[in-house]
Amino acid sequence: MKKYILLITCLLATVVSCKKALDEQPQGVIASDQLNTPTNIDKMVIAAYSSLGNENLHTSNSLWPWGSMRSGDAYKGGDGVGDNSEWNDYETFVTNQNTNSLTDQMWAQLYNNLARANNALLRIDNISQANYPLKTARQGEMRFLRGNYYFMLKILWNRVPYIDENVPTTSYDTISNVAYTSDQLWTKVANDFRFAANALPTTQTDKGRPNKYTALAYLAKTLLYQAYTQDNKYNVIGIDQSKLNQVVTLCDSVINSGQYALANDFGQNFLTANENGPESVFAIQYSKNDGTQFGRIDMGHSLSYPMNPAYGCCWQHIPSQDLVNSFKTDNNGLPMFTGYNSKDATQVNDFLSQTFDPRLDHTVAIPGHPFKYEPYFVYQNSWARAPAIYGFYSSLKDVVAADDPSFQKIPPFMSSSKNWELIRYADVLLWKAEALIELNRPLEALPIINMVRQRAANSTSKLKQTDGSFTSNYKVNIYQPGVNCTWTQAYARQALRTERRMEFAMEGNRFFDLVRWGIADTYLNSYFASESIKRPYLSTAKFTKGRDEYLPIPLNQINYSKGLYKQNPGF
Amino acid sequence: MNVRYLNILTFPLVDKLLLQIINRTQVNNNQIYKFDWNKSFTNPVLNSVILPNYIDAAQTMKPANTNWFDEIGETSLVQNYNVAFSNGGERGNSFFSVGYYDNKGIVKETHTNKATIRLNTDYSFFKGILKVGENFNTTYINDKLIPVGDVLFGALVQNPIVPVYTTTGGWGGPAAGMTDRQNPARLIEDNKQNQSYFGRITGNAFADLNVVPGLHLKTTFGIDYDGLYERTLRKSYVSGFLSDPSNLTANSQNFDGNLIWQNTLTYDLNLGKSKLNFLAGQESIHYLNQNFYGSRQGYAIENINYAYLDAGSSNILNGGNGSAYSLLSFFGKANYTFDDKYIASVTLRRDGSSRFGENNKYGTFPAASLGWRLSQEEFIKKLLFISDLKLRYGYGQTGNQTYGQAGNQTIGNYATYTLYSAIYGTDPTFTADRGTAYDITGSGSGTLPSGFVKIQQGNNSLKWESTKESNFGLDFGLFDQKITGSVDYFVKNTTGILITPGYLAVIGEGGAQTYNGGSMQNKGIEALLTYDGKIAKDFNFTVSGNIATFRNKVTYLPSNVLTAYAGNGTTQTILGHSINSVYGYVADGLFTSQAQVDNSAAQPGKGLGRIRYKDLNGDGKIDANDQTYISNGNPNFTYGLNFNLSYKNFDLALFFQGVQGSQVYNMYKNYTDFSSIWPGTNWGTRVLDAWSPTNANSTIPALTLVDRNNEGRTSTYYLENGSYLKLRNLQIGYNLKNALRAIKIQNARVYLQGNNLFAIKSKSYTATDPENPNGAYPIPAITSIGLDLSF
Structure with a gap:
């Protein structure tokens, strides 16, 4: 009998403990409410910054696949037109459809990034200043990041769902991409930067954090874009003068802060050794030997390296012949607004027999020219992967020399921990110049543009062959009204737009400039007409006005939204 | 599937771009092939393809004619030995066996060897009233870690012109214009030193007490744990334009398993013609997994005997995590048999899982079955040709907390919780880093500050997925059991299907949430028929065939999982379709004339020789709205045929298995039918028969280097007849016992056995094996010799 009692007790014990028996504490993870301490909120802020570098091969936060490759500055490259054919669809526009998987990937990436910023922000909002003295500053940082990501979404898709930290996650699926007009969205982006500018300190010890002037600069950029009013067909139907005036004021605050200056040599902007230099207003901070296997490196530019043994793959993001030709200067040392394509510069002698802006050799790797300023590391024809299709050039600003400490192989790809500049001081200067010109104050823009040109002219010391001779024949002059030009508003506008191209070629801006100015269709279709003679694959390319200024809303997202999201016109 | 090079110009081409590129290669210095052709863009004719002396700029790779499958493949050798000893008596039984299995795989250097030891003993006490025993199993598996998937894919896509080795004894590899995939021979050679070691102990101890006659109380405590240890050396290499000067040693240890405790009480009762049988029980399972890894770089010597973590000098990394779940079940069962004529049983289970929400951890799953042995009834006994006849009906509910229909895990261990994780950094090679660390100070290196990111949204109302099945069955035997068989009809309704759907991107990382979503129904028929023949005293044979068919459809689809399945989220949903459905475009042949191109619906990228897609909604343009459910993903029926024959000491067995009426999605078409979808690879010979004005009957799209028409989209072009019949097994044996x-x-x-010796497939299936349309590890044909001995 005792035996039975014992057994029954055992069974009862099991029954009683059955609730507990099924209690499993999650392993190696943490719950949301444990993350509201000041220390952990600070870490949530870091996680939000981390997203700046969480790109992949195809989704560079520099936006080069959208900003450079679709602008006439860069070809896709690779081993043929079919290699990353989604990019070929971008580059040639006609076959770009709402099913392009990279469009969906980039959309998701940017909203992932936003979710991190909103997540951190909500925690910061809910802690008292007393418990978290950095509250205001951190709010500023997170709103700055949020502004940055919405800015990117805005220039890529025009109208996107806008969600801030006050929207409960359960309501996310009720917010349409057309809930706000284009102008309202710009205002929301601007508000974040305005808030950030008020909240942020004037200087930061941590180089990765924006300060007051970083936010003011981005606000200037936002207002500059917003100033160009677009109609439903994306025609620019007016330029808001009061916004332009604000742009000037904001740029002046940044300029007068005294914290920034143009780097002495243009090339310093694209060398790891000169990271976070005087010209860097805001940069993505990449790293290596940082506790990860390959480093938190610039994967967004990992396909840009050429095919020589020191690198090996994948030769994408290739400067166009049109871009190379556009660096020619005339007898006065000024850029050629037209006619630069009359004869292609391709051979070593072509670069010595005509004059060029030195920024060419900082931007484009050319056969026979030293690669990344290393006279013994000369770019060869054989470094190109599919020259029959894309010519022989390669990109320089986004890569590093193979012996640079920041270089990192990540087979079969490679990249580096070199920072990527999202805002350079030169950009701030040229925004101001652009605003002044559109305010019909071109004379005030003149010294600014000349300042940028003078720096370019001074940037030749790195561009030498082993014998000390210059790689190309450089000649750059400043604009001297009455001497080498007539500085009208129209002329100044052309000068500004050309200067932006020379200065920021391959940096992911150009297409968005063209759309802002309302000239994307005419500019690109004329580029396709002339370039397709040299690059037959472009013969089917065509930019459709009123459609191709923005990407289609990814079909995936329209489906996930159960039809709430509305497709952009023309797709 | 090997083509030395494509004679792409033996017939006129439509793709001008291709011609222009070919023309340009005359002047280029590193495009590999040069073409001697007539330079006519209207009627191009290729005279010859001129191979260069070297395919690479460094002049180390001569053009080859490599058959990559020969380079990576070998005839496999499988050895399997088992020895078992058993002993038994009143005081106990013992069983002991030792097994050894050795498999040199069909990919070179792949090798698995496995040793098992089993020991089962039981002891009887008090004249059999108490039985105590154990079952003990150990397994040791040693595997070579050859990256077989990459090797097979490399063999498929690597160009034959690439040599295995360079002229200087290095590795050959892709040259300009080729895909950036590895030389598969190098992958084999550089990984052959890497091995894993797996050990598993499965054991239980039990005590069975015969309390009173017919009443047994049994308790079993089991352990099932395993450990997996891996140490791998990744060597530096140069192989074509691919190279990596660094090396790396990685070391990992995984530890997981179950603790199982089961208690049952059984009672057998015989009351004359009534036989009763009761079972009550309880079982608890606790599963745990923990693992960690370490890696270092900078090894002075690339030798596995040196490649321990201590010897590495740079990039010291480590990591690890763990997970657990538990199950607790109570169950009872009663069986009743009357006169071997009427059979009934009732089962009730109550299962609890830690994976479900606070109030839903337990699910109750009843089952019942009824059987009527008609052949025991007098009115049937009169029908002499019927030797056995039984009607069955069963109804049962079962719960699922693990795997979905496709075998994928449907619920995580902690799906009820909203969780955050510190993810310092992840491998960003092919997918974006998901990390939370950032170089905020701008120092460029060193340990970074890091935060947390949401990894999932919890759903505290999660409960068991449940399936209710009704089964009607008939078993029969005719002519003194010469013919036996059964027919079953079943209807299965699954509700609350566990699924973690993709989600709207604005939710951000960690938006994944597991739901009890839709419902589906499976119904089908299975039939089995056996003929047992005896020709002479020593000459017997049996033939047995089975056939099965089922239909599947989604019967309920709540809005929270609506977009988890193929469809457009609004008007086209999986509701009413098979859950395995393929959603895509209908390919309507090729455009074969300019008039067709001009007069068809607007379709970006259309052109001569391109695939024409059907304008299903008739709006004059081909877009996402022209998709539909193009295949239900299921076969019409599956069948099998067994044939066994014995004559004196000889025996022969054949087993055929087949699938009929399935549409499979043949992914190999990306490589065999297109020169554009996977550029720079070794395309299949079918592209040689691509459509052109002079090859107008071809159904293979015209050659092009760029897939402007997006022909890689999901469409009926890839759907092919997946029916097959395979000889799964053939065995001939001879028994030497008399000798x-x-x-x-x-x-x-002794016996001779062959597996998968032959297969019949539809001619319209264009790849090799319709059972494997996705490029998985090939299903090999195996021949073996065996010897069974017992003393």
């Missing part, structure tokens, strides 16, 4: 009687051998059978 060896002198040495007291009870049984000594």
Whole structure:
């Protein structure tokens, strides 16, 4: 009998403990409410910054696949037109459809990034200043990041769902991409930067954090874009003068802060050794030997390296012949607004027999020219992967020399921990110049543009062959009204737009400039007409006005939204 | 599937771009092929393809004619040995076996060897009232870690012109214009030193007390744990334009398993013609997994004997995590048999899982079955040709907390919780880093500050997925059991299907949430028929065939999982379709004339020789709205045929298995039918028959280097007849026991066996094996010789 009692007790014990028996504490993870301490909120802020570098091969936060490759500055490259054919669809526009998987990937990436910023922000909002003295500053940082990501979404898709930290996650699926007009969205982006500018300190010890002037600069950029009013067909139907005036004021605050200056040599902007230099207003901070296997490196530019043994793959993001030709200067040392394509510069002698802006050799790797300023590391024809299709050039600003400490192989790809500049001081200067010109104050823009040109002219010391001779024949002059030009508003506008191209070629801006100015269709279709003679694959390319200024809303997202999201016109 | 190079110009081409590129290669210095052709863009004719002396700029790779499958493949050798000893008596039983299995795989250097030891003993006490025993199993598996998937894919896509080795003894590899995938021979050679070691102990101890006659109380405590240890050396290499000067040693240890405790009480009762049988029980399972890894770089010597973590000098990394779940079940069962004529049983289970929400951890799953042995009834007994006849009906509910229909895990261990994780950094090679660390100070290196990111949204109302099945069955035997068979009809309704759907991107990382979503129904028929023939005293044979068919459809689809399945989220949903459905475009042949191109619906990228897609909604343009459910993903029926024959000491067995009426999605078409979808690879010979004005009957799209028409989209172009019939097994045996009687051998059978010796597939299936349309590890044909001995 005792035996039975014992057994029954055992069974009862099991029954009683059955609730507990099924209690499993999650392993190696943490719950949301444990993350509201000041220390952990600070870490949530870091996680939000981390997203700046969480790109992949195809989704560079520099936006080069959208900003450079679709602008006439860069070809896709690779081993043929079919290699990353989604990019070929971008580059040639006609076959770009709402099913392009990279469009969906980039959309998701940017909203992932936003979710991190909103997540951190909500925690910061809910802690008292007393418990978290950095509250205001951190709010500023997170709103700055949020502004940055919405800015990117805005220039890529025009109208996107806008969600801030006050929207409960359960309501996310009720917010349409057309809930706000284009102008309202710009205002929301601007508000974040305005808030950030008020909240942020004037200087930061941590180089990765924006300060007051970083936010003011981005606000200037936002207002500059917003100033160009677009109609439903994306025609620019007016330029808001009061916004332009604000742009000037904001740029002046940044300029007068005294914290920034143009780097002495243009090339310093694209060398790891000169990271976070005087010209860097805001940069993505990449790293290596940082506790990860390959480093938190610039994967967004990992396909840009050429095919020589020191690198090996994948030769994408290739400067166009049109871009190379556009660096020619005339007898006065000024850029050629037209006619630069009359004869292609391709051979070593072509670069010595005509004059060029030195920024060419900082931007484009050319056969026979030293690669990344290393006279013994000369770019060869054989470094190109599919020259029959894309010519022989390669990109320089986004890569590093193979012996640079920041270089990192990540087979079969490679990249580096070199920072990527999202805002350079030169950009701030040229925004101001652009605003002044559109305010019909071109004379005030003149010294600014000349300042940028003078720096370019001074940037030749790195561009030498082993014998000390210059790689190309450089000649750059400043604009001297009455001497080498007539500085009208129209002329100044052309000068500004050309200067932006020379200065920021391959940096992911150009297409968005063209759309802002309302000239994307005419500019690109004329580029396709002339370039397709040299690059037959472009013969089917065509930019459709009123459609191709923005990407289609990814079909995936329209489906996930159960039809709430509305497709952009023309797709 | 090997083509030395494509004679792409033996017939006129439509793709001008291709011609222009070919023309340009005359002047280029590193495009590999040069073409001697007539330079006519209207009627191009290729005279010859001129191979260069070297395919690479460094001039180390001569053009080759490599058959990559020969380079990576070999005839496999499988050895399997088992020895078992058993002993039994009133005081107990013991069983002991040792097994050894050795498999050199079909990919070179792949090798698995496995040793098992089993030991089962039980002891009887008090004249059999108490039985105590154990079952003990150990397994050791040693595997070579050859990256077989990459090797097979490399062999498929690597160009034959690439040599295995360079002229200087290095590795060959892709040259300009080729895909950036590895030389598969190098992958084999550089990984052959890497091995994993797996050990598993499965054991239980039990005590069975016969309390009173017919009443047994049994308790079993089991352990099932395993450990997996891996140490791998990744060597530096140069292989074509691919290279990596660094090396790396990685070391990992995984530890997981279950603790299982089961208690049952059984009672057998015989009351004359009534036989009763009761079972009550309880079982608890606790599963745990923990693992960690370490890696270092900078090894002075690339030798596995040196490649321990201590010897590495740079990039010191480590990591690890763990997970657990538990199950607790109570169950009872009663069986009743009357006169072997009427059979009934009732089962009730209550299962609890830690994976479900606070109030839903337990699910109750009843089942019942009824059987009527008609052949025991007098009115049937009169029908002499019927030797056995039984009607069955069963109804049962079962719960699922693990795997979905496709075998994928449907619920995580902690799906009820909203969780955050510190993810310092992840491998960003092919997918974006998901990390939370950032170089906020701008120092460029060193340990970074890091935060947390949401990894999932919890759903505290999660409960068991449940399936209710009704089964009607008929078993029969005719002519003194010469013919036996059964027919079953079943209807299965699954509700609350566990699924973690993709989600709207604005939710951000960690938006994944598991739901009890839709419902589906499976219904089908299975039939089995066996003929047992005896020709002479020593000459027997049996033939047996089975056929099965089922239909599947989604019967309920709540809005929270609506977009988890193929469809457009609004008007086209999986509701009413098979859950395995393929959603895509209908390919309507090729455009074969300019008039067709001009007069068809607007379709970006359309052109001569391109695939024409059907304008299903008739709006004059081909877009996402022209998709539909193009295949239900299921076969019409599956069947099998067994044939066994024995004549004196000889025996012969054949087993055929087949699938009929399935549409499979043949992914190999990306490589065999297109020169554009996977550029720079070794395309299949079918592209040689691509459509052109002079090859107008071809159904293979015209050659092009760029997939402007997006022909890689999901469409009926890839759907092919997946029916097949395979000889799964053929075995011929001979028993030597008569010959060896002198040495007291009870049984000594030698046999010759072949698996998958032949297959019949539809001609319209264009790849090799319709059972494997996705490029998985090939299903090999195996021949083996065996010897069974018992003393």
